[in-house]
Amino acid sequence: MQLGIIGAGAVGQAVASLAAEYGHTVTTLADSESAVVDSDGLDVETAFKNKESEGIIGNQDTEEAIEGSYEALIEVTPTTIGNAEPAFSHVKAALERDRHVVLSNKGPMAERYGDVRSLERDSEGVVKFEATVGGTMPVLSTISALGSNHITGIRGAFNSRANFILSRMAAESLEYEHVLAEAEELGVVKEDSSFDVEGIETALSCSILANVLDQAGQEIALDDVAIKGIDHLPSSTLELAQEDGRTIRLIGEIKDDRIHVGPQLVSGNGPLAVTNLRTVAQLETKYAGQTSVSGDRSSEYAVATTILRDVQQLERSR
């Protein structure tokens, strides 16, 4: 399939470099500043070298890229909250041109779910967004396999960086600030980690899952999620939990019309106590107990493969 990649960060680069192995051609590559378009397939290595040496990907602009030649638009720009721009406009332009869209940017599905679905209904294009929740765990595929109407609730530790911080704090009895600094040094947490540790990123995941389940019968956005973060959680709280065979994770929960995010005590050897950069979702079903699915956000390549799986499914359904 011809791919148009919008977003030239680590995930965008990983998608671009794995595309050929999955049988796809990158025909458009853009960041917020510049773009390169070649309907015969472009030389992604040169494009990224240009970006590194000259600060621009190519001589075209982002607008041209969106109007360029591709069958599926891969939206991997950083998530923004509020109106989810500019990602929403990218999605809109692609759907209006009857192109498919695959997202890792959470904004459009978390904040403007109804708008995106409405554009999708009027389009030949289909929107896929497995990479928006939990990075690499196939939670949306699992929801679809189980049937969303047979799922009565979801709980999970969706944010890999919060899991990393909490499992390091517990394992080494270290304070939050110390572990955060370490995580930043290791490159696990990006410069601005507030989205992760304040629970915003988990809340966006919950908003997406709640919209997919549609238990409340109405569109959900970030404002509908009650949010508490893990910043300022003292390590003594984790020690207390450990004495009782438990630990603390940043848990997102969707149950009936209540959607909330916050630190919760979980069983130390239960499925929610995932460590390091793992994520987990626990799906409560009507007749089949709990099904859980867990993934490993080990690298940008891991997220890229999730995006390329979505592309593969679009291809199969043609």
Next chain:
Amino acid sequence: MQLGIIGAGAVGQAVASLAAEYGHTVTTLADSESAVVDSDGLDVETAFKNKESEGIIGNQDTEEAIEGSYEALIEVTPTTIGNAEPAFSHVKAALERDRHVVLSNKGPMAERYGDVRSLERDSEGVVKFEATVGGTMPVLSTISALGSNHITGIRGAFNSRANFILSRMAAESLEYEHVLAEAEELGVVKEDSSFDVEGIETALSCSILANVLDQAGQEIALDDVAIKGIDHLPSSTLELAQEDGRTIRLIGEIKDDRIHVGPQLVSGNGPLAVTNLRTVAQLETKYAGQTSVSGDRSSEYAVATTILRDVQQLERSR
């Protein structure tokens, strides 16, 4: 969809009683002795009452049932090994009539995978078999979502009864014979538990998974799996493991062309240490680390919903 259910044990009964809720009609119901067929939809309660009071489901025979009116044949007879009969003949007859097949019986896919796939190629019908591995965890859907060619190995605790026995032995420091007797009393383990504790059932799951992955490039059957059971495992071994923060599970493993089943030491709070009647599969991927999926074999209804999910997917792809 019109369902023909072959097998009137607990799972068959559960499928029959949930069918209407999923929007399906049971038009054929059979066990090895007798059958009832009604293309307008039959009264399943009366059929099961007949079986209880008179020992027969209805006045027709099983052969007639296979030739009866249904769009999907639900094969839920007990698994047999060797030539997988009579299930294989049921599958063959349905596919030759261009009907779909959904299996919980492991035999045909574990022992005659190539034969079934070959019949499927010549048929308008499709074969689905999610319930054959691990009962309720959606492992085959997850393999399909991840792409089987991107999975480099699978390890798992696929047998819920072996997990139950081992987790009870470890939790209460009880001997195998004691826990087995208890499990039989609770109805967790059926009269003949040898398939479960000797590792045969896990080996059949491994054979199915190996055939789906097709890493060895040739058909796999039970004979290709190296098998050790958990019968005669002393509780002292579990105690030793616990002192080291570990436990023992009956693990099935598919890696390259090596397929084996046996008790293995696993981390006490790792994903493989599932307790009670849970099952788990850990999929090693090329780029995305480990993805795991876990399910709960809490009842026959749980297995029935797995079967009905397969039916739903057949319906969607029409």
